[in-house]
Amino acid sequence: MKILYIDDTNFQSITRTSLIEQIGKADIELCGSFEDYKQLFYHANYDIVIIDFAIEEGDKILEDILKKDARQKVITLSASAGISESNGCEYCQTNFKRRRLTKPTPINDLISLIKDFDFYPCAHYKV
Numbered sequence: 001m002k003i004l005y006i007d008d009t010n011f012q013s014i015t016r017t018s019l020i021e022q023i024g025k026a027d028i029e030l031c032g033s034f035e036d037y038k039q040l041f042y043h044a045n046y047d048i049v050i051i052d053f054a055i056e057e058g059d060k061i062l063e064d065i066l067k068k069d070a071r072q073k074v075i076t077l078s079a080s081a082g083i084s085e086s087n088g089c090e091y092c093q094t095n096f097k098r099r100r101l102t103k104p105t106p107i108n109d110l111i112s113l114i115k116d117f118d119f120y121p122c123a124h125y126k127v
Contacts, residue, residue, distance in 0.1 A: 001026045003114065004040055006061055007052035007077075008032050016107060024111045037061050046072070048114060053078040054103075071097050073117055075110070079103040 003020070007013040009032040017028045029044075031037050034057040041049070049065060051058050053076055065072050078100065099113055099120060113120050 001047045001114070002045070003028045004037070004044075004046045004049045005030045006032070006037055006050065006055065006058070008055055013052070016110075019107050020111060020114065023107075024114050026114065033057065034060055034064075038064075041065070041068070048073045048075060048117060050075045050077065050110075052103075073097040074099070075113060075117075076100045077103055077105055077110075 003026050005017050005028050017030050021028050029040055
């Protein structure tokens with residue numbers, strides 16, 4: 001599985017990506033800016049893109065991903081519950097392949113979501 005992880009390239013994100021590679025058996029590329037994201041995303045195919053919304057350009061990156069491929073599997077990480085599709089969780093769940101986890105995110109929850117993405121509804125989506 002190939003994953004693009006977009007976050008500050010600090011010790012925490014490097015550690016997290018290393019754990020996902022080891023435990024989740026995934027190949028991960030880490031980037032920390034819109035320009036780095038474009039260089040990677042536009043030249044490769046990723047099974048999942050993970051965006052930490054703590055980075056400054058998180059909204060811009062997500063918007064760009066959805067323009068390029070609205071069905072791209074995306075996991076957003078945020079300390080705020082306010083980051084959701086303007087039309088609500090049901091619209092997002094039905095029309096996009098997005099899931100959101102709120103921070104702090106236990107690594108096991110993130111790995112479970114990566115492994116079972118299609119069967120794991122967004123934690124904020126109420127059926």
